[in-house]
Amino acid sequence: MMSTAVSFLDEDVMKPDVNELPSRRKSALKLFPEMGKYQFEQWVDLLEKRTGMRLPYNRRSFLVTNLSIRMRQLGFGDYQDYYDHLHSGRDGHVEWDKLVHYLTVHETRFLRHEESLALIRDCYLPQSPSETRGRPTTIHVWSVGCSTGEEPYSVAMTIDDQMRKVGHEFYLGVIASDISRSAIAVGRAGFYSKNQVKAITPEWLSRYFVTLPDGRYQVAQELRQRVCFNHVNVVDMEESTIGAMDIIVCQNLLIYYDKERRIDIVNKFVDHLTPGGILVLGVGELINWSHPDMKRLNYANTLAFRHK
Ligand SMILES: C[S@@+](CC[C@H](N)C(=O)[O-])C[C@H]1O[C@@H](n2cnc3c(N)ncnc32)[C@H](O)[C@@H]1O
Incomplete structure (x- = not known):
């Protein structure tokens, strides 16, 4: 524990x-x-x-x-x-x-927690063309503590890939926020080394990245323009202009806070979720938390909740 x-x-x-x-x-x-x-x-x-x-x-x-x-x-x-x-x-x-x-830790990587991405795909997105009927055509995502961008881009690729598979026209908007402006600047530019993209399949690499003459990769403009990087201090969320979100992902950030602060932060996330929206946290990062508006999602090796 x-x-x-x-x-x-x-x-x-x-x-x-x-x-x-x-x-x-x-x-x-x-x-x-x-x-x-x-x-x-x-x-x-x-x-x-x-x-x-x-x-x-x-x-x-x-x-x-x-x-x-x-x-x-x-x-x-x-x-x-x-x-x-x-x-x-x-x-x-x-x-x-x-x-x-x-003074903050920025370690991150593409597709870092694959089970959480699979949960987003399997528990939030449509699974077949027949499930797309009546579905909203917009998906708003918030990656909180996004570091240098690998997490929000991973979520964006996962969603885009699934929506292509089911053939649903949609608008995706991802807010990627962090307290570090230096990390945000890296994410916004979207340049990564060969080593940094090693977890990404060749298919996704060619679809979502551009290979540069110097051997690096840059996130393709089409994907980059769906991800908006913002400076938000999670303990001052009230100061931000973040609106209603369908998916909130916050991983490897809460671990730096004591239990009371974690609960306080997560309770505030609930206020930003649309009905039916999901909150995806890091496994083990919040223990024994419950909220009257939220229901735990059962998906192996994940910690996630759905807004009722
Ligand atoms: C270990 S990284 C996690 C990155 C990514 N979420 C992942 O799981 O790969 C933690 C990030 O949280 C950010 N952070 C720390 N305190 C924060 C705060 N008060 N508000 C917003 N971001 C914060 C750090 O700058 C860092 O980029």
Whole structure:
């Protein structure tokens, strides 16, 4: 059973832990002053206030490493100076937007959780031409915590492929949102390396991607224009202009929050779902949650609910 404690020990932590760094880089980081308990608490409070995540003390090296990398880039040698800079009006806001990328985990990949995509295909979309009669011709999807775009594009390809199979004309609009503007920019551009697209079948690659002369792939314009990347902080959803959605996907994001915050976030997703719409979460990311408007979907190795 998954613990509800905030964990930054995702299998996917992309940025280096100081203990895993090569010794040359490790000694460079040692040039930074030790971060005392007061300093640590100050940074943890700031992170919690602005992202809702509370970093536990045992993740101190994660904070120090990633903070140090960014401070080094800017020429700051003192945590307090950098902290004060982040509170210095407009420049501070701009810098916070950059720092948040270093303090969040962006690991993702195409078709990452195939069962969830299969659930969307099998439990929400029509299965045959006869099932398309009377179906709405629009599908609105929200990928929350979309990172660099692999998740929303995977959902978009899954939906487009199924709708082609059943021959139903439809409009697909995907909102892909994240707190990191750097991640969003990558997703919006839609360039990926050969290694990043390795899970995609040749058929989908040729249909949904363009191969570039340098060997990279770019998501084809037709698919890209269906996916709209937006900056949304999930703990400030009220500030966003996100409307009613048919499918909401939020995976590998809730794990960074404590149980109360997870429930609060997911309850807000319910308000954004159309009747009959589905909410797809990461397996094990929310335990014992129920909502009067939502019914659990039974589909192997998934965690999903349908709006009644
Ligand atoms: C581990 S990635 C998961 C990406 C994708 N959903 C997947 O499962 O492959 C988590 C993403 O959540 C984003 N994130 C973290 N805190 C957030 C917040 N408060 N609001 C929106 N996105 C957030 C991070 O920037 C990161 O891109």
